[in-house]
Amino acid sequence: MTTAMSDSFDLGEPPQPAAKADVAYRVLARKYRPQTFSELIGQDAMVQTLGNAIKRDRLAHAFLMTGVRGVGKTSTARLIAKALNCIGPDGQGGPTIDPCGVCEPCRAIAEGRHIDVIEMDAASHTGVDDVREIIDASRYSAVTARFKIYIIDEVHMLSKNAFNALLKTLEEPPAHVKFLFATTEVNKVPVTVLSRCQRFDLRRISAEQLAKHFAWVSTEEGVVAEPEALMLIARAAEGSARDGLSILDQAIAHAGLEGGGVTADAVRQMLGLSDRGAVRDLLGLILAGDGAGALASLRRQYDYGVDPLSVLRSLLETVHGITLTKVGTPADAAQPAEERAAREEWAANLSYPALHRLWQLFLKGHDEVAKAVLPIEAAEMALLRTIYASTLPDPGELARQLAGSPAPAAPAAASTQAPAPAPASSGEAPPWAGAGASAPPAPVDTGPILPPTFAALVDLLDDSGGLAIAARLRHGARIVSYAPPEFALSGSRPVSADTLAELGTLLKSVTRTAWKVSIVDAPGEPTLREAQDAADEAVKQAILESPIMKAAVAAFPDAKLESWPGQRSNA
Known part of the structure; x- marks a missing residue:
């Protein structure tokens, strides 16, 4: 009976136990989080400063890391925690800028389970009660580590009362306590807190460094990626390693299993970027003045x-x-x-x-x-x-x-x-080429320009951009003789050699001919400004002598003639 029942339930060989449980996928931004300072890209100045401080035993009690998203603020805080608490593979080591990564403190901090390294998100713990817990716990020595370290992310989110409660402990903390703050908006952190911290401004990571880093990550992941595609991702990341790794993760998923790898065209399509070839075509149409073609390209x-x-x-x-x-x-x-x-x-x-x-x-x-x-x-x-x-x-x-x-x-x-x-x-320049383009301009009259009077010459210089020279001639030059391309000025109004040299260069450029300018010992005519003022005064006197004006002055003795039709500007 038993045998029969056993035979009836015989389903073949018993199932084999699973060799290994499936491991949950970790996104690239977490998988390739820097574990040593040498892996922290783009922050060489900060690493050097920290290294020197550790070697000379000049460690601050509070550090503030600030910068845009994804440049390594929280990662730097964890690395500092590892550097301060590392004991080396043999358990005898001290603080070092190159933590071993194999000792128990290093591994525990990397895995986020060290009892003496407390991370707090200030965005969800903003109140004074949360800070009071930190203050009370900081009085007790570290359990197993060299230092008890508090990492407070997005510290600018703390309330005003929370900041005030932290000030005294932050200024004079116990010797075994270190505070590590990270923020993207350092302007919201009170000055009283900033003055108690050693501040590090983490720089945006350059596109070249990001592209190089992404190429290494792609190799580690066994993914083929075009250099142009990686540069597009690096530029889209805007200096953030985390943003760039997230985009790269998406690009690898977008590439699928066909084995084509990450291509520049696929990245442009994924990010909604305008194709560079299409942009060149569009700019060419704009420069050629083709409105219909440009609109069609845009559409x-x-x-x-x-x-x-x-x-x-x-x-x-x-x-x-x-x-x-x-x-x-x-x-x-x-x-x-x-x-x-x-x-x-x-x-x-x-x-x-x-x-x-x-x-x-x-x-x-x-x-x-x-x-x-x-x-x-x-x-x-x-x-x-x-x-x-x-x-x-x-x-x-x-x-x-x-x-x-x-x-x-x-x-x-x-x-x-x-x-x-x-x-x-x-041999044709686009309509946008304008003056100074390399293509030859349309033919123009290349003959000299010889204004008939000295006043006309000064006006030409003024209109051609020589405002300063024209103003000096109009207000200070007394013309003795004018026979273009030659004229003489009176020596009664001294003219510097620099002004004469500048005048000669400007005249040649504007009139397309060389001029001879000389200074003679003769009184000369009134300056153009004096002549203008004299003409204005003559017109004014003529108006004042008119019967209508005389009658107006007789009726209103205090009346004055301020302006009249045709009066020139005094500017």
């Missing part, structure tokens, strides 16, 4: 899910990069070759005033899109404004028009096909 990116604000930001980054290229800044090694080539070509064809104008227009458009109820429509209007601003005359053209010389011919109608910067060999 294509918008349909792909790209935020209009991201497009304006990418255009600003591109203009900034072109300007850096123009001033000779070395190119980014991680930048694609086609991006470098496009920027170099644009830098050769665009003048500094044109780049400045582009920057200002895109920046204004970016602000408008950020606040707009209809972002895509606001972006379109911003691009159209930028395109049509290219037809505005530059200061050089305005000066030529005021001087009476013909202005350069207007640029031809914009081509409807300008997906990239115009080839350098074409």
Whole structure:
């Protein structure tokens, strides 16, 4: 009977026990949290300061770490706790900047279970009662560690009363107690607390350092990642290692199991970034004056899910990069070759005033899109404004028009096909090239400009930007003879050699001919300002002598003639 029952329930070989329980996945930001100071990237100055303090036994009783999110504030606090309590593999070691990581205090602190290292989140423990618990417990010696350490994260969240309760203990804590504070908003921490702490401002981590770190993490994870993709992630992280590792974690998941790895295109798509090639095409259309093409390009990116604000930001980054290229800044090694080539070509064809104008227009458009109820429509209007601003005359053209010389011919109608910067060999500059571009300008009259009178010459210098020289001539120069391109000034009003040299250079630049300016021993005519004042006075006297004015003065004896039609400015 028993045997039969046993046979009826025989299901084959008994199941084998599981060899190993599944381990929960840890995100990269936690898995690769720095365990030693050598793994803490971008904070070399702070590490050196701490190392010297430990070696010289000049340890402060309170440390304050401040900086943006993800730069290592809490990690640094834990590393300091390990450094102060490490006893070495043999149990005989002392405080060190290179904790061993294998002794019981190091392992317990790394795992967050050390009884003498107390972490508190000030965001959820803001009251004076929470601080009173710390004060009461700090009186007792450490149980097993060398120092009892309190790590208070986001310390700026403590209430005013809590800060006040902590002040006395913070200023004169027991010898076995260390306070480690971390905050992202140090301006909210009372000055009375700051003055009692040794402060470390943790810097944003550079994109290059982050990209290098992410490359190492990718290798450790067995993931193939394009350098450009890692640089995109590093830039999106904005100096935060934690943010960057979170994005990298997402990018690895986005890549899937196909084995393609993390690509730049996938990262752009994942982050909603504007494609660099599309941005170059869009900027080329804008510079070519193709409004319809630019709007179509913007709409294509918008349909792909790209935020209009991201497009304006990418255009600003591109203009900034072109300007850096123009001033000779070395190119980014991680930048694609086609991006470098496009920027170099644009830098050769665009003048500094044109780049400045582009920057200002895109920046204004970016602000408008950020606040707009209809972002895509606001972006379109911003691009159209930028395109049509290219037809505005530059200061050089305005000066030529005021001087009476013909202005350069207007640029031809914009081509409807300008997906990239115009080839350098074409000999044509984009409408945005303006004055100073490398492409040859339209033909202009190159003959000399010889104003008929000395007053006309001074007005020309004034209109051409020589305001200081023109003012000196108008107020102090007495003309003796004027026969362009030569004139003589009276020596009764001394003129310095520097002024004469500056005047000669300006005259040659404005009139396109060399002038001979001499100083002679003769009284000369009144200055232009004196002549103007005399003319104004003559007109005033003529008005005062008129019958109507005499009748008005007779009726109102205190009346004065302050101004009259045609009076010149006294400026």
